Amino acid sequence: xxxxxxxxxxxxxxxxxxxxxxxxxxxxxxxPSGQRHYEDEHVQRVRLVQAFLAAGMSSGTIxxxxxxxAEPNEDRARQAxxxxxRERARLSQAIDHLAAARNALDNLIEDNHAYLxxxxxxxx
Amino acid sequence: xxxxxxxxxxxxxxxxxxxxxxxxxxxxxxxPSGQRHYEDEHVQRVRLVQAFLAAGMSSGTIxxxxxxxAEPNEDRARQAxxxxxRERARLSQAIDHLAAARNALDNLIEDNHAYLxxxxxxxx
DNA sequence: CTAAAAGCTCACATCAATGTCAGGGGCAAG
DNA sequence: CTTGCCCCTGACATTGATGTGAGCTTTTAG
Numbered sequence: 001x002x003x004x005x006x007x008x009x010x011x012x013x014x015x016x017x018x019x020x021x022x023x024x025x026x027x028x029x030x031x032p033s034g035q036r037h038y039e040d041e042h043v044q045r046v047r048l049v050q051a052f053l054a055a056g057m058s059s060g061t062i063x064x065x066x067x068x069x070a071e072p073n074e075d076r077a078r079q080a081x082x083x084x085x086r087e088r089a090r091l092s093q094a095i096d097h098l099a100a101a102r103n104a105l106d107n108l109i110e111d112n113h114a115y116l117x118x119x120x121x122x123x124x
Numbered sequence: 125x126x127x128x129x130x131x132x133x134x135x136x137x138x139x140x141x142x143x144x145x146x147x148x149x150x151x152x153x154x155x156p157s158g159q160r161h162y163e164d165e166h167v168q169r170v171r172l173v174q175a176f177l178a179a180g181m182s183s184g185t186i187x188x189x190x191x192x193x194a195e196p197n198e199d200r201a202r203q204a205x206x207x208x209x210r211e212r213a214r215l216s217q218a219i220d221h222l223a224a225a226r227n228a229l230d231n232l233i234e235d236n237h238a239y240l241x242x243x244x245x246x247x248x
Numbered sequence: 249c250t251a252a253a254a255g256c257t258c259a260c261a262t263c264a265a266t267g268t269c270a271g272g273g274g275c276a277a278g
Numbered sequence: 279c280t281t282g283c284c285c286c287t288g289a290c291a292t293t294g295a296t297g298t299g300a301g302c303t304t305t306t307a308g
Contacts, residue, residue, distance in 0.1 A: 004284065014285085015266060033274055035285055048228060055225035058264070066232065074243055077236050084233050091226045095219055101179035102215045104172055108189065109208050112201050119198055126305095128254060138255085139296060157304055159255055182294070 001038045003028075010046040017046065023059040025049050025066070055091060125162045127152075134170040141170065147183040149173050149190070179215060 007014045020026040021036075026045060028036035052062045064083045067076055131138050144150040145160075150169060152160035176186045188207050191200060 002285075013266070015268085018286090019265070031274095033285085034287095035274080051221070051225045051228055053265080054221050056222075057225075065229075072239065074240065077240050077243070081233065081236050081240075084229055084236070088226060088229050088233070091222055091229065095222045095226070097175065097178050098180075098215055098219045098222065101175045101181075102212060102219070104175055105189075105208055105212050105215065109205065109212070112205050112208070115196065116198065116201050116205075119201070126255075137296070139298085142256090143295070155304090157255085158257095159304075177295080 001040070001042075003036050003038070006038045006042060006046065009043050010050065012046055012050060020046070020049055020059070024063045025059060056094060057087060061087060125164070125166075127160050127162070130162045130166060130170065133167050134174065136170055136174060144170070144173055144183070148187045149183060180218060181211060185211060 001009075003014050003017055006012075006017060010017075012020070017026065017036075021028060026042065026049065028038055028042075031037055048066070049062060052065075053059070057065075061083065065080055065087065067080060125133075127138050127141055130136075130141060134141075136144070141150065141160075145152060150166065150173065152162055152166075155161055172190070173186060176189075177183070181189075185207065189204055189211065191204060
């Protein structure tokens, strides 16, 4: 599969896929002429990267968490675990923040409804 | 209360507070010499803005949602309601994305634990 | 009164992911 | 062979909130 196919299957632009590779988030084998080739499993890999990016992680953080290219070893695994639990906490906190913002928004919506109801009753 | 006090009470930098004002998210009364002065209620206002910004809303969106300076009128209220429900949906979706990313992270964490356990058992 | 601390405006810098354009190959079908 | 489509690298642009610094004025504390 070439980069255009992977792009079509994941929704990530070709530009983004090259960027992911540049950041160490994705690997590719190259044809003799230099074109990138991917396997089916890379589709899942890109989806994971997309999910983490959409969750507000930086590419550097994702690279630290997911040993995609480097040989896994114990020290690296322990360090990755540390980063993962830190990021997990950050995600939980972000979820809480979003929920709080949604609550605040619900209050505003209610206020606005009340305003409109009053406005209609008072005779516009 | 001057800008430094408001900054201390909200954690927003002076720069950010001026930026919020520039974007129409915050109002201030000015002393004859031009210094900004705030009331206690503005602390809450800044906290709301911070919550929405932290939730990934743009300042433009926040401005559209929260009629902070303009006279409220019916049309404006209806339009704000529309934007608010759109943003509420966006927030809910973002929460889902974050939860999905956290699940993916949990899987990685488990994989990593399994790897370390196996590594310890095999004799490092 | 004087010096430090805080404010003001304006302008430029930053970061990160992505868009976009330019200039140049590679490969398949007519 | 040539036309068309996909790919390559490299560079510059963008967006939005915030940092930072300069140059100057106001307020406050000693």
